[in-house]
Amino acid sequence: MSIVTKHNIKRLLAVLLASVIIALNINTFVQTGGLYPGGVTGLTILLQRIALRYFGIHLSFAVLNTLFNLVPVYIGFRYIGKRFTFYSCVCILLTGVLTDLLPQYVITYDMLLISIFGGIINGFAISLCLLADTTTGGTDFVAIHLSRSKGIDAWNLVLAFNVMLLATAGLLFGWDKALYSIFFQFATTHVIQVLYRRYQxxxxxxxxxxxxxxxxxxxxxxxxxxxxxxxxxxxxxxxxxxxxxxxxxxxxxxxxxxxxxxxxxxxxxxxxxxxxxxxxxxxxxx
The missing domain is CATH 3.30.70.120 (Alpha-Beta Plaits)
Structure with missing residues (x-):
C-alpha cells in the first residue's frame, strides 16, 4: 500500500470519527443545554430554533448546514486545496445526516459541565480533522485561509465573530444560554490552539x-x-x-x-x- 493511499485512509477515518463525535455532541451537550457552538454549526442551530419557535417549522440540520457551507467550501476549493476540501465536504455531509438521524440523549443538566466538556469534545473533533489535513467546514475554511494569506493565528478572530452570533441568540432566546455558549466556544478554541499548531x-x-x-x-x-x-x-x-x-x-x-x-x-x-x-x-x- 502506497504512502498516499495510507494517508487518504487516515484522513477518511479521521473524518468519519470526527463526524460521529460532532453529531453526538450536538445531540447531547448542545441540545440539552440549548447552546450555540458558533460558526456555521451555530448559525444552523440558531436558524432551526428561530424557525421552530416563531414559525412552528422544523428545519433539517443537514440541509441548512450544507447550504451555509457553500461559500466556505468555495473558498476551500479556490484557495486551500481540492482534496482537502473534498474530505471536508464528506465531513460536512456526514455530520449533517448523523445529527438528523441520531436520537437526542441527556447526559447531565449541569450547564457548566455541559459548556466546558461539550466545548472540549467539540475542539477535539475539529482538531482531529485538522491534524488529518481536512476540516469540519464553515469558519475553519476562513480561519485557515486567513492564517495562510495573512500569516496570523485566526482562531481568536473566529471566536470574536462567534460572539456576534451569540448576541443575536441572546436577544432572541435569553442571555443565559448565550453566555454559557461563550464558555463552550472558548473551550473549543483553546483545545484547537493546543492540539493544532500548524498555523502558529x-x-x-x-x-x-x-x-x-x-x-x-x-x-x-x-x-x-x-x-x-x-x-x-x-x-x-x-x-x-x-x-x-x-x-x-x-x-x-x-x-x-x-x-x-x-x-x-x-x-x-x-x-x-x-x-x-x-x-x-x-x-x-x-
Missing amino acids: KKTLFIVTERPGEVCEALYAACHHGATVLHGEGSYGHGEKNVVYTVVSGDEGRTALLAAKSADPDAFINVIKTQELSGLFYQRPTD
Missing part, C-alpha cells in the same frame, strides 16, 4: 559555533531558511554566531532537535511569534 509560528534563536551545519540541518528538517547574525558575548566578549529562523508551531520540536543534532553545544531560545509579515514557506495543502 515559533522563532528560534540559536547561538552556535557551527552556523553552517545548523542552517543545513534546519532546511533539511523543515524546509525553512535562516539568517546568521554576528554578535558578541557579554561575558568573554568573544564573537558569537546566532542563527535566526521562524518555523510553524508544529515544526518547533523538529527544528529544535535538528539544531541540537548539528551542534549539541548550541544555546537555543524558542519563543512564540505573535505575527509574521513577509515570505514564509508553508507546507502545501492538497
Whole structure:
C-alpha cells in the first residue's frame, strides 16, 4: 500500500470519527443545554430554533448546514486545496445526516459541565480533522485561509465573530444560554490552539559555533531558511554566531532537535511569534 493511499485512509477515518463525535455532541451537550457552538454549526442551530419557535417549522440540520457551507467550501476549493476540501465536504455531509438521524440523549443538566466538556469534545473533533489535513467546514475554511494569506493565528478572530452570533441568540432566546455558549466556544478554541499548531509560528534563536551545519540541518528538517547574525558575548566578549529562523508551531520540536543534532553545544531560545509579515514557506495543502 502506497504512502498516499495510507494517508487518504487516515484522513477518511479521521473524518468519519470526527463526524460521529460532532453529531453526538450536538445531540447531547448542545441540545440539552440549548447552546450555540458558533460558526456555521451555530448559525444552523440558531436558524432551526428561530424557525421552530416563531414559525412552528422544523428545519433539517443537514440541509441548512450544507447550504451555509457553500461559500466556505468555495473558498476551500479556490484557495486551500481540492482534496482537502473534498474530505471536508464528506465531513460536512456526514455530520449533517448523523445529527438528523441520531436520537437526542441527556447526559447531565449541569450547564457548566455541559459548556466546558461539550466545548472540549467539540475542539477535539475539529482538531482531529485538522491534524488529518481536512476540516469540519464553515469558519475553519476562513480561519485557515486567513492564517495562510495573512500569516496570523485566526482562531481568536473566529471566536470574536462567534460572539456576534451569540448576541443575536441572546436577544432572541435569553442571555443565559448565550453566555454559557461563550464558555463552550472558548473551550473549543483553546483545545484547537493546543492540539493544532500548524498555523502558529515559533522563532528560534540559536547561538552556535557551527552556523553552517545548523542552517543545513534546519532546511533539511523543515524546509525553512535562516539568517546568521554576528554578535558578541557579554561575558568573554568573544564573537558569537546566532542563527535566526521562524518555523510553524508544529515544526518547533523538529527544528529544535535538528539544531541540537548539528551542534549539541548550541544555546537555543524558542519563543512564540505573535505575527509574521513577509515570505514564509508553508507546507502545501492538497
